[in-house]
Amino acid sequence: MRITRTNTILYCAEWADTVAFYRDTIGLESSFENDWFVEFGLTDGSHVSVADARRATIEPGAGGGSGLTLSWQVTDLSAQCARLATLGVDVPSPIRRWGASTVFIHDPEGNRIELWEPEAVSNSVERIIPPRIRAP
Numbered sequence: 099m100r101i102t103r104t105n106t107i108l109y110c111a112e113w114a115d116t117v118a119f120y121r122d123t124i125g126l127e128s129s130f131e132n133d134w135f136v137e138f139g140l141t142d143g144s145h146v147s148v149a150d151a152r153r154a155t156i157e158p159g160a161g162g163g164s165g166l167t168l169s170w171q172v173t174d175l176s177a178q179c180a181r182l183a184t185l186g187v188d189v190p191s192p193i194r195r196w197g198a199s200t201v202f203i204h205d206p207e208g209n210r211i212e213l214w215e216p217e218a219v220s221n222s223v224e225r226i227i228p229p230r231i232r233a234p
Contacts, residue, residue: 102143103143103144103145104143104144104145105137105144105145105146105147106145106146106147106168107146107147107148107149108146108147108148108149108166108205108207108209109149109151109154110148110149110150110151110206110207111151111152111207112206112207113134113148113149113150113151113152115206116148116205116206116207117136117148119205119206120136120138120146120148120205121136121138122185123182123185123186123187124182124211126138126139126140126146127139129145134149134150134152134153134154135147135148135149135150135153136148140170146168166209166210167202167209167210167211167212168209168210168211168212169211169212169214170211170212170213170214171214171215171216172213172214172215173215174215175192175199175201175213175214175215178213179192179201179213182203187203188203188204189201189203190202190203194217197216197217198214198215198216198217199214199215199217200212200213200214201213201214
């Protein structure tokens with residue numbers, strides 16, 4: 099199997115607010131939209147879409163954004179965090195994990211978004227292996 103395009107579809111009860119979050123707050127450009135579905139381009143061949151759950155053909159699951167993380171590598175994480183904070187997003191302090199500086203934010207549906215930027219490579223085990231899985 100050769101996958102040439104991906105699209106993660108978020109089925110949302112708060113459709114208009116979630117579309118506005120990805121378009122206006124995150125700053126993504128739509129590549130397709132109609133009255134219940136908006137697709138945003140991330141990179142060539144990679145997309146995230148917001149669908150109105152009331153119009154979707156899939157049965158709603160547990161909802162509330164549980165069990166899902168959109169993980170996006172960004173450039174200049176500090177600048178992105180500052181911009182999002184000025185737009186009203188709750189942006190916590192970055193944490194270090196897996197050799198990267200990482201921040202978790204949430205969209206209006208509660209879906210977790212991981213923004214990360216690689217840090218300089220180090221020989222330190224502290225920066226490579228997260229504490230929760232390090233051997234005692």
